[in-house]
Amino acid sequence: MARRRVKLIFGRELVTEPVIYQLGKNYEIVSNIRRADVTRDEGWVLLELTGEPDELEKGVAYLESRGIRVEPAEGDLVE
Amino acid sequence: MTRVIGMRCRECGTDYPVQATHVCEMCFGPLDVVYDYDAIKRAISREKIAAGPPSMWRYRDLLPVEDDVPVVTLGEGFTPLVLAERLGAELGLSRLYLKNDTMNPTNSFKDRVVSVAISWARAHGFETIGCASTGNLANAVAAYSARAGLESFVFIPADLEPAKIISTSVFGPNLVAVRGNYDQVNRLCSQLVESYPWAFCNINVRPFYAEGSKTLDFETAEQLGWQVPDEVIIPIASGCQFVKHHRAWGELLDLGLAEGERQPALTGAQALGCAPVYNAWRDGTDQVMPVKPDTIAKSIAIGNPSDGTYVIRMARETGGVVEAVSEQEIVDSIKLLARTEGIFTETAGGVTIGVLAKLARAGRWKGNETIVAYVTGHGLKTADAVAGPDGTAHRFEIDPTLKSFREVVEV
Numbered sequence: 001m002a003r004r005r006v007k008l009i010f011g012r013e014l015v016t017e018p019v020i021y022q023l024g025k026n027y028e029i030v031s032n033i034r035r036a037d038v039t040r041d042e043g044w045v046l047l048e049l050t051g052e053p054d055e056l057e058k059g060v061a062y063l064e065s066r067g068i069r070v071e072p073a074e075g076d077l078v079e
Numbered sequence: 080m081t082r083v084i085g086m087r088c089r090e091c092g093t094d095y096p097v098q099a100t101h102v103c104e105m106c107f108g109p110l111d112v113v114y115d116y117d118a119i120k121r122a123i124s125r126e127k128i129a130a131g132p133p134s135m136w137r138y139r140d141l142l143p144v145e146d147d148v149p150v151v152t153l154g155e156g157f158t159p160l161v162l163a164e165r166l167g168a169e170l171g172l173s174r175l176y177l178k179n180d181t182m183n184p185t186n187s188f189k190d191r192v193v194s195v196a197i198s199w200a201r202a203h204g205f206e207t208i209g210c211a212s213t214g215n216l217a218n219a220v221a222a223y224s225a226r227a228g229l230e231s232f233v234f235i236p237a238d239l240e241p242a243k244i245i246s247t248s249v250f251g252p253n254l255v256a257v258r259g260n261y262d263q264v265n266r267l268c269s270q271l272v273e274s275y276p277w278a279f280c281n282i283n284v285r286p287f288y289a290e291g292s293k294t295l296d297f298e299t300a301e302q303l304g305w306q307v308p309d310e311v312i313i314p315i316a317s318g319c320q321f322v323k324h325h326r327a328w329g330e331l332l333d334l335g336l337a338e339g340e341r342q343p344a345l346t347g348a349q350a351l352g353c354a355p356v357y358n359a360w361r362d363g364t365d366q367v368m369p370v371k372p373d374t375i376a377k378s379i380a381i382g383n384p385s386d387g388t389y390v391i392r393m394a395r396e397t398g399g400v401v402e403a404v405s406e407q408e409i410v411d412s413i414k415l416l417a418r419t420e421g422i423f424t425e426t427a428g429g430v431t432i433g434v435l436a437k438l439a440r441a442g443r444w445k446g447n448e449t450i451v452a453y454v455t456g457h458g459l460k461t462a463d464a465v466a467g468p469d470g471t472a473h474r475f476e477i478d479p480t481l482k483s484f485r486e487v488v489e490v
Binding site: 002003004005009034035037042044046048069071072073074075076 | 090101102105106107108109261262265266269270273317366368369381382383384385386387
């Protein structure tokens with residue numbers, strides 16, 4: 001099993017969509033919300049995803065295909 | 080003296096023992112080093128600092144490397160603080176200072192943070208150092224790993240410029256060129272750190288690495304006779320450096336080392352081609368939305384900055400601002416700095432000087448304030464940014480005769 005810490009960022013059109021539920025339903029992925037800030041117009045959710053590496057890849061690709069921006073939870077420090 | 084007593088989450092305050100990790104398990108917030116400031120206060124003084132080595136390690140009492148640990152050093156830090164009279168005259172600033180960090184061993188600010196990270200990592204049993212980088216960090220990690228006798232893995236995007244590849248590979252790291260963009264390189268490293276017992280400077284040892292940033296402020300204060308400047312201009316990439324500058328000025332004031340009523344205004348500089356923090360500042364929010372970088376200032380082109388939200392809060396709290404400049408303004412500013420002060424900076428320095436000039440020309444200051452700009456990398460790293468269309472620069476081409484000189488060159 002592998003785990004990934006991700007930040008999901010989404011706009012107004014996705015605020016009402018149950019994407020995290022769909023993620024768990026469609027893939028063998030356990031998600032655990034750590035922090036979130038969702039308003040009427042936009043939102044972000046910090047999630048821990050646990051599953052087999054292949055399944056995590058597919059799950060992230062699914063989220064991105066729905067228009068969600070998937071970033072590392074801790075942000076980037078590449079310099 | 081044991082001065083590091085643990086680590087603490089910046090978001091939820093959960094405490095952790097000292098270890099190579101950078102994220103809170105509870106809320107995924109960033110972890111910071113916790114010091115025993117009572118012990119530090121008893122140990123530190125201006126006199127002790129003055130008697131220390133002529134490097135950033137004279138401020139060791141405020142760094143997370145204990146006294147009995149041999150440090151990995153190439154003489155980083157204690158770079159010149161230059162009174163910029165000619166640039167100041169152009170901008171209407173009589174007390175403008177430049178912290179010239181191009182003078183570091185691998186010619187960038189990164190030597191400060193990497194010296195701390197590798198010193199800490201070696202003392203804690205790590206035998207391999209890693210990093211994801213677009214240039215400056217790669218140079219520093221490769222050089223300091225060589226100095227320490229440690230193995231290193233440096234991950235770069237496969238399309239990185241040849242000059243940057245060569246100037247890193249000469250130090251003998253395992254240089255891994257990843258077929259992907261910067262973000263993909265970083266994400267690969269985030270996965271590798273879970274599988275290999277390595278100290279990644281910009282990932283699992285980030286809390287210790289970042290503390291090295293504070294030495295820029297300690298030096299600035301000491302070089303100003305322990306006075307606090309009115310404002311400091313800082314380039315923003317991840318924002319990690321900015322946050323530590325805020326911590327450093329707070330430490331200087333709390334410990335009574337620097338004289339002043341308040342922190343300097345901390346002002347952030349970004350390139351418009353990668354300006355997620357500026358965008359949020361402009362929109363009046365502290366929610367930083369990631370962007371896709373497209374700028375010549377590659378060394379600060381972080382689309383999803385780890386500390387962007389904190390930068391906005393700290394700029395606001397100290398009375399600073401966040402400003403951004405265009406690609407042309409970056410190039411013009413590199414030339415302006417070189418022409419007026421004889422300092423050649425890379426594109427990130429062009430961003431800093433560009434924002435300084437933009438704010439000065441917009442009338443932000445009366446003219447007698449003490450302003451300090453951090454110039455964080457050398458121009459030879461990005462010399463092509465100021466080349467002409469033919470890849471070179473303006474010059475007079477003549478025959479080797481006096482006649483030809485007189486014909487072509489107007490004296």
